[in-house]
Amino acid sequence: MAHHTSLQLQQALQGLGIGFQLHSHAAVFTVAEAQALTHLLPGAHIKNLFLKDKNGAYTLVTALDTQTINLNQLAKQLGAKGRFSFANAAQLYTLLGVEPGSVTP
Numbered sequence: 001m002a003h004h005t006s007l008q009l010q011q012a013l014q015g016l017g018i019g020f021q022l023h024s025h026a027a028v029f030t031v032a033e034a035q036a037l038t039h040l041l042p043g044a045h046i047k048n049l050f051l052k053d054k055n056g057a058y059t060l061v062t063a064l065d066t067q068t069i070n071l072n073q074l075a076k077q078l079g080a081k082g083r084f085s086f087a088n089a090a091q092l093y094t095l096l097g098v099e100p101g102s103v104t105p
Contacts, residue, residue, distance in 0.1 A: 035065065
């Protein structure tokens with residue numbers, strides 16, 4: 001699977017006429033860590049969860065950072081096979097080309 005770079009994402013957004021402002025920060029592993037770095041930035045703040053069901057199907061979930069996510073309920077709502085679990089570091093790197101703490105749309 002080909003990995004997309006940040007530049008490719010920026011170009012795609014520009015091509016679609018979607019405005020954005022890029023803010024970079026160190027990898028974070030919790031919402032609290034992210035909020036400590038981004039709380040002064042305007043706009044919605046998000047968290048990204050890279051999940052896998054029991055059949056090995058992957059799902060990237062982007063939600064507001066204040067939103068509580070019930071993984072069992074979400075798996076049912078999305079029609080996942082069995083429960084969701086978090087993808088491991090090797091799966092993150094192989095499929096998305098990122099390290100834990102760096103998952104982003």
